[in-house]
Amino acid sequence: MSQRTQHPIAQIVGTYARPYASRFSAGIFLQLLARIPQRVPALVIGVAVDALLIGSAAYTLPLVPDAWIPTGQTAQFWFTVGLLALAVSLRGGLDWLSALLTFGATVDTIHDVRIATYDAVLGLEMGYFDDTGSGSVMSVLNNDVNNLRNLSGALTRAIMFGGQVVVAYAFMLLLNWQLALAVGLFPVVLAGGGRIYSRLLEQRYTRVREQVGSVNDRLGDAIDGISTVKAFTKEAHESRRLAAHSREYLKANWSTVRLRVGFDGFSWSLSNLTHAGLLLFGGFWVLNGPPLFFTRELTAGTLFTFLMYTKSFLAPVRAMSTDVIDAYENGHASAKRVYDTLTETRTVDADDGPDIAVTDGHVAYEDVTFSYTGDGETISGVSFDARPGELVGVVGSTGAGKSTLLKLLFRFYDPDSGTIRIDGRAIQSHSIRSVRDAIGFVSQDPFLFDGTVRENVAYAEPGADHERIVRAAKLAGAHEFITDLDAGYDTEVGERGVLLSGGQRQRIAIARAILHDPDILVFDEATSHVDNETEIRIKESFDSLAADHTTFVIAHRLSTVRDADRILVLDDGELVEEGTHEGLLDRDGIYADLWRVQVGEFDAVSESFVADGGARESGREVGR
Structure with missing residues (x-):
């Protein structure tokens, strides 16, 4: 199992976004800076309403010296227009540059994460792929890595919306701090609801990402086996199977949608109630003076500015509580799956020892035992010696362990006990890369x-x-x-x-x-899916190569290894016979019965072979 972490986002960001920190930081700074000119129009319009339209107050702007403000109404009008144009242009320019920096850094980060995750998958041992469907692996490499963009977008929007809220609230405090404090109750209530929403949403999105992998597994199987599907006219059957998996995805997704719609309705209602309440309360304040314990005066222009700020204040708070949390939890679920892949412990170090020096290609198995699951032995106590330049056939019934026997030679798996040697050197003590480089x-x-x-x-x-x-x-x-x-x-x-x-x-x-x-060649059922003419050509290839290479040929067709220097006969993971074709026929054992079956002499097959074959098929564990 992989090393789990409670903070996969922090781990991924700390590792893969760090090289682009300067671009991210500059983009975030510019984005926050853009929030200031974004709030200027509402302030300027509110002041203009009081000074130019109603005439209830002088034309003054917070933090702006009076000497900078023209005195005539016409001049003040064009001053207002100029400020609005400047604010809009400045905000647009800052947002554009911010997006250029942050989006560019995000794309580079996603690229690095994808390559690192792909490299991590390539470095996993074969057992991982035995237990994990190819569709699930592809889902992590493609869907989940791409989905990290949602996470980046959520974090970027959270900063932008947070900046909008802070700047808007700062201006509201400058205009009327008492009314601003009253409005500030809204985000407190919404934040509490958002926290509960986030916890519930995380569980649901984890389930959604898992179901995406399940659907991809089903799709991959059907597409890879499309010729079989069509040959057996099983299109409708495969459609039903996919529908069943897709239905589980639909259920998981629908659970997320219901939760989001419910919280969205709650936040929408709260936002509109707050806005309506501000209009009623502020209107009463303007008409009748400060109510209750409030002491500050409130003008119509200031109320107008507050209403504009409140709308722009409530919208980002609500967006952070719904859209941002939704995108964050979706990305967080993907980040966990990506990080679990990156930290998967079933890895293979291709350079886990010194390189093996292969000069002759002498292969020896010494009492080798192996099981895939630990419940039953797939290979049991196998010993043999293949001398340099020999052509060695490996035969046996289906599931006898032929392929597994030579997968151990590649170190796709390591034996549970026993030793495999090449030129007298134990392969477990040498690097996987050098061992595999010596074998074709x-x-x-x-x-x-x-x-x-x-x-x-x-x-x-x-x-x-x-x-x-x-x-x-x-x-x-x-x-x-x-x-x-x-x-x-x-x-x-x-x-x-x-x-x-x-x-x-x-x-x-x-x-x-x-x-x-290579010094050693392994052919695993290389003639099992070809016609007789092609089999003859491939067999000629074996013969031409055998003189200079130690060659192993796993064969279902015994004619392919008839001329082999040595034939190993496996039965239920055990090496039960060994010798040449003629010698094994004279021995009249399992190999002789296999040969009789292949040449059509069914009446000559021993009763014990038939009986033992049935027992083997009913009682055999996984033998590959």
Whole structure:
């Protein structure tokens, strides 16, 4: 589990926004500064109403020397117009520059968070991906990282609205501090309600972000398996499954909406009651003099200014209590998921030891045991010795542990007990990066990246020249069909290599594995999804490579490893037989029965194999 924190926002901001602190600070300062000219128009209009329209007071402005103010009414009118134009222009310029600085810094910060989160995901051990759906991972990398913009926007708006409130209230205190104190009760009441609202909203948004990941998991499965969906005409079934997940998202989202609408109504009612109350109370004050314990005089112009300030005062207070809190809690829920990914402890240090020096490719397993969950052993006490240059076949029934056995060689997982050695050196004591660099790998479902044939062959060594790429392709039996493609090695393969056939993808994957000439090669069911002709070509590739590499071939089709120097037979995670094809047939054990099944001699299969096979299938734990 990852290290949890109560302050993921502070951690993310402190780490990733700090390099842009100067831009954030300058933007915030300019934004606060812009709030002063924003409040000038209401003040100037209120003074102009009393001095120019009603004539009940002299034309005076707080903090402005009387000598700066013209004396005639016409001059004072144009002075008022000039102040309004200056205030509007100054506010617009300051807000524009502030937005330029803060938005630019936000984009840079989000970029850094996305790259750091992606790097963190790439550094996680395979067990994390076994337990976490790809849709959930993508939801964090895409939706949640992007959603941090809401958090940035909420913080920016909170500062802006806070500045508006402070400046407006300061002007209100200058005009009539007694009335200002009365108006100040509104934000106190709303802040108390906002605190309760924030606590309730946080729980709901956490649930919403989790449901986004669940929906993405469902979408990813259906799109990745679209050919299977269509082949079985299961479009309606998949639609129902997505609808079920989407319904849970809808419920979580609707719970948030109901809460927000309820609090929005409360804050709207309180805001309008405050504004109406100020009009009634202030009007009475203007007409009848100071009421109750109040002592200051109140003019119509001052009341007008107060009404304008109160509206601009109440709106940001209400916005902070609804929109800002809503955006903040939404972003906070995403920040927690991003931070949990960044601090996930199931990481792999690719440089967790000295580099391993591989010279011969001698592989030895010594009493190796491993389980995925700890409940049942997937690999149990396996020992064998593969000498340099040997072609080693690994066979067994489905779920016998064939793939898992060689995943341990890559250190995708480490054994629970026992030791794996390459050239006599325990791989657990050497860096993962150097161990994997010594091994080439081709999976049963080879993954090609969207790009050209050349880019995929040279994936492990992007700087490889054309001659090396062609040599690897020839060894993999791929050069002939590549040159027949429209653009040859520069042909686009499409997403996941969809524009190529299964056999073509397989041979490009083989070329990719052997490009950097590793000492050890692993082929995991490399012929399981290809036709007989392609199987023959791939088998020829195995034979040509075996002389110079220690080669492991996990095979479902036993014909693929018939000529192997050594064949390992796994059954329920145990190494039960070992030898050559002919020797294992003479032994008349599990391998011999597997061979009879594949060549169609079903009547010759032993009864014990059939009985044990049923027991194995019903009682086997996870064996990959």
